[in-house]
Amino acid sequence: xxxxxxxxxxxxxxxxxxxxxxxxxxxxxxxxxxxxxxxxxxxxxxxxxxxxxxxxxxxxxxxxxxxxxxxxxxxxxxxxxxxxxxxxxxxxxxxxxxxxxxxxxxxxxxxxxxxxxxxxxxxxxxxxxxxxxxxxxxxxxxxxxxxxxxxxxxxxxxxxxxxxxxxxxxxxxxxxxxxx
Numbered sequence: 001x002x003x004x005x006x007x008x009x010x011x012x013x014x015x016x017x018x019x020x021x022x023x024x025x026x027x028x029x030x031x032x033x034x035x036x037x038x039x040x041x042x043x044x045x046x047x048x049x050x051x052x053x054x055x056x057x058x059x060x061x062x063x064x065x066x067x068x069x070x071x072x073x074x075x076x077x078x079x080x081x082x083x084x085x086x087x088x089x090x091x092x093x094x095x096x097x098x099x100x101x102x103x104x105x106x107x108x109x110x111x112x113x114x115x116x117x118x119x120x121x122x123x124x125x126x127x128x129x130x131x132x133x134x135x136x137x138x139x140x141x142x143x144x145x146x147x148x149x150x151x152x153x154x155x156x157x158x159x160x161x162x163x164x165x166x167x168x169x170x171x172x173x174x175x176x177x178x179x180x
Contacts (some may be wrong), residue, residue, distance in 0.1 A: 017072020024149040025066045027085045028157060029053050032060040051081025064088050065073030067149055086111050094119055101146050
């Protein structure tokens, strides 16, 4: 795994896109083992943690992504599974300007104000028990385009087989790099 991590990081940083003023943020879980095997798991015992998503509990990491409207990667980070989605956002978007669209997991008045001071306007849907906010039609349409980041997550996890066990298996049993 350490052999693959550095080349992957370098490769991803060379493939970064440019900020266009419209960005999307999301996180996805990367499980390292199935839930019944958590106590037997030894490889990532220190850094991996239990976390919860809308799909249920998992043991592993979270991959946080920021992309532009073209699907180009702007920023990313890997955190333990128990880290709140809102926590790495200020660090991820420190070089971005314009509007940042996220799901309901990014609702937070302190985060909104902090990003606004950086020149970034956070736009999310509201929860059922909240009052509707007035947002422009253009922003409502862009909020519906947030599915693009879900597609990127799906590409990474399912079609590129980006999961910790799959990476470890390819790094162990393959003599070629899994980057391409």
